[in-house]
Amino acid sequence: MEKPVIVIKDLVNKFGNQLVHDHIDLTIESGEVLGIVGSSGSGKSVLVRSILGLQAFKSGSVSLLGHDLNKLDYKENKKILQKVGVLFQSGALFSSLTVLENIQVPLKEQVEVPEPYLTQIALQKMIMAGLPIDAAHKLPSQLSGGMIKRAALARALALDPEILFLDEPTSGLDPIAARSFDALVRQLQRTLKLTVVMVTHDLESLYLTCDRVAVLLRKKIMVGPLREIVEVKDPWVQEYFSQLHTRLKMKKMYKERK
Amino acid sequence: MTVSKIASFMTYSELNKNQVIRLQGSWIVRNLAVLKDSLDSFPFHKLKDLPGCLVIDARKIDDIDMGGSVALSDLIQQVKELGLSVKIEMSDYVKEHLTLSEKFVGNLPEKSIQSPLYLRKLESIGQQTIEIKNLNLHILSFLGEFFTRLVQVFIVPKNFRFRSFFKHLDVVGLKAIPIVTLISLLIGIVLAYQGITQLSRFGAQIYTVNLLGLGILREVGVLLTSIVIAGRSGSAFTAEIGMMVMNEEVNALKVMGLSPFYLLILPRVLALTVALPLLAFWSDIIALIGGAIMMNWLMDTSFVQYKNQLLGAITPTAFWVGMVKAPFFGFIISFVGCFEGMKVKATSESVGIHTTKSVVESIFLIIVLDAFFSILFAYLGI
Ligand SMILES: Nc1ncnc2c1ncn2[C@@H]1O[C@H](COP(=O)(O)OP(=O)(O)OP(=O)(O)O)[C@@H](O)[C@H]1O
Numbered sequence A: 001m002e003k004p005v006i007v008i009k010d011l012v013n014k015f016g017n018q019l020v021h022d023h024i025d026l027t028i029e030s031g032e033v034l035g036i037v038g039s040s041g042s043g044k045s046v047l048v049r050s051i052l053g054l055q056a057f058k059s060g061s062v063s064l065l066g067h068d069l070n071k072l073d074y075k076e077n078k079k080i081l082q083k084v085g086v087l088f089q090s091g092a093l094f095s096s097l098t099v100l101e102n103i104q105v106p107l108k109e110q111v112e113v114p115e116p117y118l119t120q121i122a123l124q125k126m127i128m129a130g131l132p133i134d135a136a137h138k139l140p141s142q143l144s145g146g147m148i149k150r151a152a153l154a155r156a157l158a159l160d161p162e163i164l165f166l167d168e169p170t171s172g173l174d175p176i177a178a179r180s181f182d183a184l185v186r187q188l189q190r191t192l193k194l195t196v197v198m199v200t201h202d203l204e205s206l207y208l209t210c211d212r213v214a215v216l217l218r219k220k221i222m223v224g225p226l227r228e229i230v231e232v233k234d235p236w237v238q239e240y241f242s243q244l245h246t247r248l249k250m251k252k253m254y255k256e257r258k
Numbered sequence B: 001m002t003v004s005k006i007a008s009f010m011t012y013s014e015l016n017k018n019q020v021i022r023l024q025g026s027w028i029v030r031n032l033a034v035l036k037d038s039l040d041s042f043p044f045h046k047l048k049d050l051p052g053c054l055v056i057d058a059r060k061i062d063d064i065d066m067g068g069s070v071a072l073s074d075l076i077q078q079v080k081e082l083g084l085s086v087k088i089e090m091s092d093y094v095k096e097h098l099t100l101s102e103k104f105v106g107n108l109p110e111k112s113i114q115s116p117l118y119l120r121k122l123e124s125i126g127q128q129t130i131e132i133k134n135l136n137l138h139i140l141s142f143l144g145e146f147f148t149r150l151v152q153v154f155i156v157p158k159n160f161r162f163r164s165f166f167k168h169l170d171v172v173g174l175k176a177i178p179i180v181t182l183i184s185l186l187i188g189i190v191l192a193y194q195g196i197t198q199l200s201r202f203g204a205q206i207y208t209v210n211l212l213g214l215g216i217l218r219e220v221g222v223l224l225t226s227i228v229i230a231g232r233s234g235s236a237f238t239a240e241i242g243m244m245v246m247n248e249e250v251n252a253l254k255v256m257g258l259s260p261f262y263l264l265i266l267p268r269v270l271a272l273t274v275a276l277p278l279l280a281f282w283s284d285i286i287a288l289i290g291g292a293i294m295m296n297w298l299m300d301t302s303f304v305q306y307k308n309q310l311l312g313a314i315t316p317t318a319f320w321v322g323m324v325k326a327p328f329f330g331f332i333i334s335f336v337g338c339f340e341g342m343k344v345k346a347t348s349e350s351v352g353i354h355t356t357k358s359v360v361e362s363i364f365l366i367i368v369l370d371a372f373f374s375i376l377f378a379y380l381g382i
């Protein structure tokens, strides 16, 4: 068995008096798709930021690919981060660069890919993320909300990362696009053996892509395969997973709607 | 059999009339720069000369990813273009990556054909002319709306945001005192020193006080303060409002039926219009004190002597001539700051451009207006 890619031990996050994570442990295995769920404000984004070394935590330890990012020097840090792609919740595209240039940033700055491959790969990722070619020369401010998500995904995928962090990738996408996104994640995971850490509120996406699910609940974390998590006897967990409506159920609900 | 090593990624060999390109190493995105070099230095033209089958043997590739597959496709493409029959041998692992990579290919749309240089120059002149016209209209409409709102605020004072006004008064006025004090003191010292060294040649060093009094009160105090404040507060106005435009905060206000003029612009402009005269007054006093310190130190002029000489030299007019300009300068700085802020587009770059513009334009306009005042006062004989 391969070594786990992310190991979190005893992590505590606190903002002023507000405790967000209370001594949580989490291990993410190589090649799995882990979904992180939890109510709004339960600390999903904070968890992802802690793993990526973007946020100083109160106590505990986080290791990414066997290293603690906070203890590495610039060069080693850069090497590790080349293997990581991140899709931020708000996109975080560079506002003065076009979509194509945004995707080229990691290719150019992190590994110095030469032309014409630079353009070819950027286009490849754009198409893969489902963007139309004529969006290539648009600025982020000229994109729709869903297109921003796709452009950010394309940028996160640019370097063929080993680990992909996705913070609400399907929010803002229409259902068809969301499902094709799920299919893409599965395909990449199968072919490229990607490890995917996905924060999501999209239950369908959870069912279709994730191998395991982590639930952030009352400052603690619960991890397990989806079929085990849905059986957990907790009112919040029960209510959360009962929100998934099958098409039949929906038709019935629609008919009964007043 | 001849074997020639091209690079660690590709080896070329001939085997029973067959030509073999053997690929090895890590064909990954991080190695693309080296991969491209080996491809570029590969003698594709030599392949043409020999008959027989051409084999690309990719079974020895250790590692491949989607980025690296692009180089592999490139190689296959280049060989195929030579018109030779090609056989490709690869592992399933490589094949999967190559298939995935080739599934997503596209070409950038062609840039539209460029018109000749003289036409483009002509077009750019025309465009700039139209832009200047639009800019003028824009300024005029901004100015118009500003004064309309100002009048409305006088009619319905409850529309005026006093809290915001006082907050800005604090930030641009009170909090600016340390820097204005320091710079004024230093300029007072510098001017006094220059006056003393020049005038002492005629034994007229005491007239340094006259020079200081008139120079500082009429020009230096207010001009200095305005330039410091343009750099300090004008730029801040542009950046603040610019970020709000970028984040669509201004749009959020608009759809709530709130005018950015009431909430953002009027409080800022009025605060600075009030604050600048006060700061200029403070600057006058401090600069004169700086002069007094220098006179006392170099010429042993006592402070009483300095005061008497000063009061003999200046008139209230000298003071008011300087002071009357201050609110106009304050208005210009804040108005330009807010105007440029509202023009920010949705890129971080444009925040920078407009902040720079705001400072440069307001200092330029201050100096132009100062010259205009000088001409006016000369005409009026003040
Ligand atoms: N920099 C910060 N300073 C103070 N509090 C913060 C900071 N960042 C996050 N928080 C708080 O931590 C909590 C968790 O925030 P987080 O962004 O992780 O929520 P989330 O689970 O991602 O929610 P959502 O699903 O809405 O994105 C929130 O209560 C938030 O207010």
Ligand SMILES: [Mg+2]
Pocket (backbone or CB within 6 Å): A044, A045, A046, A089, A167
């Ligand atoms: Mg979040």
